[in-house]
Amino acid sequence: METLPKKGPYRQALAAIRRINQSRIFIISFGIVIIILLIWRIVVVARQTPFPPQYWAFQIINGLVLGGVYALVALGYTMVYGILFMINFAHGEVMMMGGFAGFFTLQLLTTLGWTEGSPYLSALSILLVIAAGMIVSVLTGVALERIAYRPLRTAPRLVPLISAIGASFFLQYSALRIFGVTPHNYRKPELISGGWAIGETGIFVTRTGVFIFVTSILMMIGLFLIVKRSKMGRAMRAVAEDKEIASLMGVDIDKVIAFTFALGSALAGAGGVMFGFHNTVMRFNTGFIPGLKAFTAAVLGGIGNIPGAMFGSLLLGVIEALGPSALGVPTEYKDVIAFSILVLVLIFRPTGLLGEVLTEKKA
Amino acid sequence: MALLEVRDVHSYYGNIHALKGLSITVEEGEIVTLIGANGAGKTTTLRTICGVIKPRQGSVSLEGENLEPFKIHEIVYKGVALVPEGRRIFSRLTVYENLDMGAYHRIDNDGIAEDFDRVFVLFPRLKERRNQVAGTLSGGEQQMLATARALMAHPRLMLLDEPSMGLAPVLVESIFETIQEINREGTTILLVEQNAHMALQVAHRGYVLQTGEIVLDGTAEALRNNPMVQKSYLGIE
Ligand SMILES: Nc1ncnc2c1ncn2[C@@H]1O[C@H](COP(=O)(O)OP(=O)(O)OP(=O)(O)O)[C@@H](O)[C@H]1O
Ligand SMILES: [Mg+2]
Numbered sequence: 001m002e003t004l005p006k007k008g009p010y011r012q013a014l015a016a017i018r019r020i021n022q023s024r025i026f027i028i029s030f031g032i033v034i035i036i037l038l039i040w041r042i043v044v045v046a047r048q049t050p051f052p053p054q055y056w057a058f059q060i061i062n063g064l065v066l067g068g069v070y071a072l073v074a075l076g077y078t079m080v081y082g083i084l085f086m087i088n089f090a091h092g093e094v095m096m097m098g099g100f101a102g103f104f105t106l107q108l109l110t111t112l113g114w115t116e117g118s119p120y121l122s123a124l125s126i127l128l129v130i131a132a133g134m135i136v137s138v139l140t141g142v143a144l145e146r147i148a149y150r151p152l153r154t155a156p157r158l159v160p161l162i163s164a165i166g167a168s169f170f171l172q173y174s175a176l177r178i179f180g181v182t183p184h185n186y187r188k189p190e191l192i193s194g195g196w197a198i199g200e201t202g203i204f205v206t207r208t209g210v211f212i213f214v215t216s217i218l219m220m221i222g223l224f225l226i227v228k229r230s231k232m233g234r235a236m237r238a239v240a241e242d243k244e245i246a247s248l249m250g251v252d253i254d255k256v257i258a259f260t261f262a263l264g265s266a267l268a269g270a271g272g273v274m275f276g277f278h279n280t281v282m283r284f285n286t287g288f289i290p291g292l293k294a295f296t297a298a299v300l301g302g303i304g305n306i307p308g309a310m311f312g313s314l315l316l317g318v319i320e321a322l323g324p325s326a327l328g329v330p331t332e333y334k335d336v337i338a339f340s341i342l343v344l345v346l347i348f349r350p351t352g353l354l355g356e357v358l359t360e361k362k363a
Numbered sequence: 364m365a366l367l368e369v370r371d372v373h374s375y376y377g378n379i380h381a382l383k384g385l386s387i388t389v390e391e392g393e394i395v396t397l398i399g400a401n402g403a404g405k406t407t408t409l410r411t412i413c414g415v416i417k418p419r420q421g422s423v424s425l426e427g428e429n430l431e432p433f434k435i436h437e438i439v440y441k442g443v444a445l446v447p448e449g450r451r452i453f454s455r456l457t458v459y460e461n462l463d464m465g466a467y468h469r470i471d472n473d474g475i476a477e478d479f480d481r482v483f484v485l486f487p488r489l490k491e492r493r494n495q496v497a498g499t500l501s502g503g504e505q506q507m508l509a510t511a512r513a514l515m516a517h518p519r520l521m522l523l524d525e526p527s528m529g530l531a532p533v534l535v536e537s538i539f540e541t542i543q544e545i546n547r548e549g550t551t552i553l554l555v556e557q558n559a560h561m562a563l564q565v566a567h568r569g570y571v572l573q574t575g576e577i578v579l580d581g582t583a584e585a586l587r588n589n590p591m592v593q594k595s596y597l598g599i600e
Binding site: 231235237242244245246247248249250251252253 | 413415434435436439440444445447451453454455456460463464465467468512516
């Protein structure tokens, strides 16, 4: 290397190429080929079966709604990773537990006639459903941390990961045992059923969609305020950066970690309820795929990064909603599309789309 | 009763025996310095006092109370604050947030506000930059922030690990002036320094540490005049 002259763009380029290792070049070429194929496919499909613009608008709205649900779950993955550098693989199940708590509360309130009472009573019952989901998820998440992760905090990083996978199965099969295999159907209150047509555009937005999206946004604003403005939020950020120094400032690390789990689980619980209203069914394994998707979204945005998780989730939701039509494949392929996006992002930007902050921190 | 008493402490990193029966005492109101070569165990001593390292043998007590059963954050509540080696400020928090972290365990809002004022008088530079992200401060400014952060804890005992490291001579001067000022306001100080010249000027007493053991102790003046200290730490032949 030293023998190369310092000047000359050709020499510099050559040196740069030599520095990149071979396997990386292979992976990048592979990624480029996939992207070219995708673009080609999109163009071909668009020329064969053009959809009207309303259709696309409708899909984007759907995608944002789904993205909002993903965001509620993705934030928990990203916050826990930010503090413990650990993927809480049981987080999807934390969401599922909240979804079930919401279901039973909804059922109870429906029997009482609250959900179809006056608009105020109906709104109150929806709030109670969300609160029940959040509370049960918080209890699940905090217990999980206490039992499955805290004792392993000083163990090698793979160990808590295995414990997380075990916890995920434990929760799924406990739910199977308790709630059975039959799907539980969320009965939507009148208040959030139906929707509005926007003028003459032919675009239709559902009330459920608006409700889910607005709730997600409000929750994210709440989270942002807690993390940025509160004393506990400041302690969370300090612990994420340097645990030893934070404890030397008088921060009780255990408490902060438990709080982080509680916060992430509360959002996941709300996410479980939103998913219930969106998807209308709850099952013992309902948390699994959305959990994986939310994790994908968190990685997409840059894991450990809170705005990244929000952005990644909305993006993933939209990609999932548009992808099948754009590629002219059946909607069942939306999961394949979502996970392929993850692979592509990891090839080109291993730190995620908004991931610079993390690399800087780890350096 | 001494404010801090470290008695016959043995600390280890795995199998490495870093402190070999070290004993020091610090009386209320004193500035005591700990000098020693690289790797002598100065940082380890401070980490043992704060509870980051639990000694295998021996005890650390604050006003006669053994600190052994307490966790790190509980020891902070008892009035011990550390300015760690290498600053270790929270680079992604703002200057203001860093200072606020220093006062994390306090609930006396009036006192905290007073200390913010005091710290901003001592370090006007930090006041100018209070909304800046701390990672973007210069090295010297980061050292000021680390010291100021410990001041915000309003500790009874402040442990300083090489506060002058990497600072321009003018700044070293002002950091040491600050240390004396803090001390006059009632904070007891245990100061670890490579810069033995400065340390022995501000301290009342000192200990010389060599490979995990105290080899010499005495008043600052006695140490300044000791031939061994002059030769090894002050560079006087
Ligand atoms: N984390 C660690 N793991 C293993 N050994 C360590 C660790 N930290 C310190 N040591 C060893 O313990 C001994 C004392 O180290 P310590 O950091 O206390 O020295 P010091 O007096 O502060 O030195 P310096 O002036 O260079 O900061 C050294 O021999 C060092 O190699
Ligand atoms: Mg040291």
